[in-house]
Amino acid sequence: MLAASASANAPPADVITLTDKGLYCAAGDFFIDAWKPVHRTFVTHGHSDHAHVGMGEYYCSTTSEPILRWRLGEQNIHALPFGQSITMGEVQVSLHPAGHILGSAQVRVQHGDAVWVFTGDFKREPDPTCEAFELLRCDTLICEATFAYPVYAWPTIAHEVERIERWVAHCKEQGKAAVLYAYSLGKAQRVLAGLTGKLDAPVLLHGAMARGTDIYRQAGIALAATEMVADVPVDTDFAGRMVLAPPSAQDSAWLKRFKQVEQGFASGWMLLRGNRRRRNMQRGFVISDHADWQELVDTITECGAQRVLATHGNTDALIPYLQSLGIQAERLRTAYGDEEEAAE
Incomplete structure (x- = not known):
């Protein structure tokens, strides 16, 4: 019992x-x-x-x-x-x-x-x-x-997108490309959505970004205009161009085609300055x-x-x-x- x-x-x-x-x-x-x-x-x-x-x-x-x-x-x-x-x-x-x-x-x-x-x-x-x-x-x-x-308390995405815009303008003045590293599924498309209608030229995409971006567009999501880096002539002046790439592209041979660059990273980890320094980034954007x-x-x-x-x-x-x-x-x-x- x-x-x-x-x-x-x-x-x-x-x-x-x-x-x-x-x-x-x-x-x-x-x-x-x-x-x-x-x-x-x-x-x-x-x-x-x-x-x-x-x-x-x-x-x-x-x-x-x-x-x-x-x-x-x-x-x-x-x-x-x-x-x-x-x-x-x-x-x-x-x-x-x-x-x-x-x-x-x-x-x-x-x-x-x-x-x-x-x-x-x-x-x-x-x-x-x-x-x-x-x-x-x-x-x-x-x-x-x-x-x-x-x-960890996130700023608004609008705040960080404005910072990206200012960074791209700064890079143009310096004669540099603005290369932003972001994860190729989800993060890259969120950045592109925020930049819709806000840049003078299409965002340049690393090849790893292509398929995910296409899927988002096919789902009816509005994203900023893009071009593939591979489709741009090698003698192009990339000053002031926004480039989206996966983290693996950092320090790769692919990066050399831009000649002069500033590098940024989009991640929640960028809220802490030490994480940005460890990644050797000039800019960190707090987007999670x-x-x-x-x-x-x-x-x-x-x-x-x-x-x-x-x-x-x-x-x-x-x-x-x-x-x-x-x-x-x-x-x-x-x-x-x-x-x-x-x-x-």
């Missing part, structure tokens, strides 16, 4: 658990953002730390599908409209906008009365290049913690596709979660802060990285 009573009072099993292959929902028999081959996974977005080849089936948002096909090749992909609930085993699953990049999704899983949400990477600042973040009520929230320190500290805290407190599992970053400040608010908070050690740091 005592054993039966203890069993009846035992806490319910976790709806989503961490395995060596990714986050797993046993009641629905699927993974979320699996990093090793599995039979079935939901993919929150197309960045390479969340989307991997080798899965049996992929589930993603409708607007993420072209990105996954570009980055993963031909796969067995099932695209779902945002908000549409499907039944898998004993659970109901739906995808909701995360506001990170085009098509990025949060995964909502309901098992009986228990609701779990995995945010994936997310931000709440308005962004015309992707669907706006949707706040979801839940019991347990698994959220990213990429910039989980109070020092992740939530800053206040957005992160607001999301956690507004969603009503009684339990928070923080991943994808440093949780040293976040967990004690949440515990001081009476929220059960723990660290979840996943394999997700930060593509803003990737040299791609």
